[in-house]
Amino acid sequence: MVLPFFAKKPLPAPLPTTATGQPVVPSKRSEDPAYLKDPEYSRGTRGTAPISAIPTQASRQTAADIANVQNTIAPPAIEVDFSDLKVGDTYLRTLFVVGYPRYVSANWLSPLINFNHSLDIAMYIYPTESKGTLDQLRRRIAEMEAEISTDIQRGRLPQAATEAALEDAKSLQSQLVKGVERFYQFSLYVTIGAESVKELNTITKQVQSTLGSLLIVSKVASLSMEEAFKTTLPYFKDRLLVTRNMDTTALSTTFPFTSSDLSDNKGVLYGINMHNESLVIFDRFSLENANMLVLATSGAGKSYFVKLEILRSFMFDTDTIVIDPENEYEMIAKSVGGNYIAFSTTSAHKINPFQIANPKDSTEDEMGYKYLFLNSLLKIMLGQMSPIEDATLNRALVLTYRQKGITEDPATHILEAPRMEDLYRSLIGMEEESAKNLAARLERYVMGALKGIFDQQSNIDLDSKITVFTLRELADEIRPIVMFIILDYVWTKVRKDLRRRLLVVDEAWYLMRYEDSAKILQGFVKRARKYYLGVTVISQNADDFLSSAYGKAIVTNSALQMLFKQSPAAIDQVAQVFYLSQGERHMLLSAAVGEGLFFAGQNHVAIRVISSPDEHALATSKPSEILERQKQAIA
Ligand SMILES: Nc1ncnc2c1ncn2[C@@H]1O[C@H](COP(=O)(O)OP(=O)(O)OP(=O)(O)O)[C@@H](O)[C@H]1O
Numbered sequence: 001m002v003l004p005f006f007a008k009k010p011l012p013a014p015l016p017t018t019a020t021g022q023p024v025v026p027s028k029r030s031e032d033p034a035y036l037k038d039p040e041y042s043r044g045t046r047g048t049a050p051i052s053a054i055p056t057q058a059s060r061q062t063a064a065d066i067a068n069v070q071n072t073i074a075p076p077a078i079e080v081d082f083s084d085l086k087v088g089d090t091y092l093r094t095l096f097v098v099g100y101p102r103y104v105s106a107n108w109l110s111p112l113i114n115f116n117h118s119l120d121i122a123m124y125i126y127p128t129e130s131k132g133t134l135d136q137l138r139r140r141i142a143e144m145e146a147e148i149s150t151d152i153q154r155g156r157l158p159q160a161a162t163e164a165a166l167e168d169a170k171s172l173q174s175q176l177v178k179g180v181e182r183f184y185q186f187s188l189y190v191t192i193g194a195e196s197v198k199e200l201n202t203i204t205k206q207v208q209s210t211l212g213s214l215l216i217v218s219k220v221a222s223l224s225m226e227e228a229f230k231t232t233l234p235y236f237k238d239r240l241l242v243t244r245n246m247d248t249t250a251l252s253t254t255f256p257f258t259s260s261d262l263s264d265n266k267g268v269l270y271g272i273n274m275h276n277e278s279l280v281i282f283d284r285f286s287l288e289n290a291n292m293l294v295l296a297t298s299g300a301g302k303s304y305f306v307k308l309e310i311l312r313s314f315m316f317d318t319d320t321i322v323i324d325p326e327n328e329y330e331m332i333a334k335s336v337g338g339n340y341i342a343f344s345t346t347s348a349h350k351i352n353p354f355q356i357a358n359p360k361d362s363t364e365d366e367m368g369y370k371y372l373f374l375n376s377l378l379k380i381m382l383g384q385m386s387p388i389e390d391a392t393l394n395r396a397l398v399l400t401y402r403q404k405g406i407t408e409d410p411a412t413h414i415l416e417a418p419r420m421e422d423l424y425r426s427l428i429g430m431e432e433e434s435a436k437n438l439a440a441r442l443e444r445y446v447m448g449a450l451k452g453i454f455d456q457q458s459n460i461d462l463d464s465k466i467t468v469f470t471l472r473e474l475a476d477e478i479r480p481i482v483m484f485i486i487l488d489y490v491w492t493k494v495r496k497d498l499r500r501r502l503l504v505v506d507e508a509w510y511l512m513r514y515e516d517s518a519k520i521l522q523g524f525v526k527r528a529r530k531y532y533l534g535v536t537v538i539s540q541n542a543d544d545f546l547s548s549a550y551g552k553a554i555v556t557n558s559a560l561q562m563l564f565k566q567s568p569a570a571i572d573q574v575a576q577v578f579y580l581s582q583g584e585r586h587m588l589l590s591a592a593v594g595e596g597l598f599f600a601g602q603n604h605v606a607i608r609v610i611s612s613p614d615e616h617a618l619a620t621s622k623p624s625e626i627l628e629r630q631k632q633a634i635a
């Protein structure tokens with residue numbers, strides 16, 4: 001039976017109960033002579049006894065070998081008291097659970113699992129025979145029905161609690177008969193450790209009230225402290241046997257999903273798990289793909305988070321390429337001796353979109369790919385085209401390459417590639433009206449204010465550990481065009497030599513504005529895995545990603561997703577796409593800077609991004625802090 005995440009599941013009625021409401025210890029105990037006969041367990045060790053003096057089965061075999069190990073790990077003494085145990089300097093107390101709530105929902109034990117003090121929690125699950133349970137259930141149902149009919153005969157209203165229990169018992173009976181559910185006995189024990197009796201008392205109260213808030217009734221295992229303590233040790237022996245019947249579905253809700261800390265053995269630190277303060281350490285290349293999507297409102301901490309990841313990824317020999325429209329990554333590039341490339345009409349750095357990648361080992365397919373790419377690029381530059389214009393453009397492209405002597409033949413690919421100007425000339429030289437029209441639209445890129453960006457051959461290499469392309473000097477309308485060209489350039493380089501790489505596309509909404517650039521970004525994200533590349537896509541506009549087909553493909557092809565603070569306008573859509581609970585929605589609406597939800601594969605946790613002072617100095621983009629630092633540098 002599949003339980004919807006927040007569906008409430010009634011626990012089956014307790015079976016059997018005594019008049020005093022005391023838990024009934026199942027007869028299993030007396031049926032389990034092995035447990036009683038076990039010399040290790042049946043020996044009385046009450047009082048004070050050095051643990052190393054206790055021989056075990058193993059020690060009898062190789063006493064000499066193990067004696068030393070035992071002596072080394074054993075506490076100096078164990079002191080057993082009425083309601084606590086002292087092992088070495090630590091006081092311990094074990095609680096057992098006697099009462100459970102009537103309804104449970106998925107992960108209902110999470111407040112206990114995430115309790116803010118270390119606890120040893122032991123759960124025992126005993127599968128039981130359905131037949132015996134059915135007999136008991138039948139007896140119980142008969143009893144309850146008799147009770148109700150007696151009440152009615154005497155003119156009294158039947159007890160509501162009995163009616164409810166009867167209903168539950170009947171539905172359980174039918175589930176068991178049909179084989180939909182199986183039956184189990186479940187027991188739950190918690191051992192609390194503390195430095196002093198006073199602290200132990202305080203924490204016991206806190207644990208009991210936490211359990212109380214879950215409608216769980218717990219008791220201190222007074223006078224059985226030692227047995228109770230051993231029950232919570234990983235021996236797999238339940239010495240108290242205070243059990244409660246549960247069916248499969250109810251049992252499944254006790255599974256501690258919350259303790260899914262995202263701590264890998266290896267990887268970079270992404271932040272602190274806000275549930276239990278554990279570290280979120282992850283190697284994104286260990287997932288099915290290494291892509292990441294970061295969505296949040298402006299100033300929520302997106303770029304900061306990615307910058308920290310870049311700095312920390314250097315430890316794993318990861319090269320990084322950043323497309324940075326806002327000039328935010330300069331400090332990082334310069335601090336680690338990376339390559340910092342500023343595009344502007346006057347800068348010396350150029351990328352020629354006509355240039356053929358790897359001309360020395362080119363293939364026949366290369367020209368087909370180039371024509372497709374240039375066609376998409378020119379659509380972004382020139383705007384929508386009619387089918388006639390589209391055909392004219394394709395002819396002009398072929399002509400432009402032919403004029404330079406370049407054809408499908410790979411041998412010709414080493415010749416000098418044409419430039420934007422050459423395409424312009426080809427268009428002018430063509431007879432058609434549509435060519436003139438296209439030429440007029442292209443003119444501003446080769447002559448007007450935008451001249452100088454595309455008019456030289458590429459002179460950029462990606463061999464540094466980090467290469468940052470910044471576009472701050474460029475006008476808003478040119479940015480998506482240049483981002484598009486850089487993406488293509490990076491792609492050709494990435495395909496050529498395989499290396500562990502990250503490609504960061506900040507302010508990716510520029511690319512999502514145009515269908516062609518959105519398509520190429522999506523293509524990138526989908527294929528990156530095969531080239532040992534992880535693409536990080538950052539955007540302020542959740543809407544761009546969640547409402548377009550290309551955006552959705554980027555979401556589904558990113559194994560890592562990071563959501564920081566969201567705007568009220570976007571939250572509904574975000575909640576729908578990421579299956580957020582109400583609590584998570586609220587968390588994202590009111591999240592502080594650097595706080596958010598981190599999704600990795602199947603898991604997600606709330607995290608807080610933290611940095612060292614040195615990292616902060618490199619990652620911050622607050623003008624006040626940058627000014628302050630510049631002043632200090634001068635002084
Ligand atoms: N985890 C954090 N700890 C401390 N300060 C932070 C943290 N995250 C962000 N900040 C501060 O907030 C500023 C803004 O963050 P950031 O530059 O990452 O915003 P952003 O989400 O990229 O916004 P935009 O979309 O406008 O680029 C940072 O420059 C930094 O000073």
Ligand SMILES: [Mg+2]
Pocket residue numbers: 302303304328506
């Ligand atoms: Mg930013």
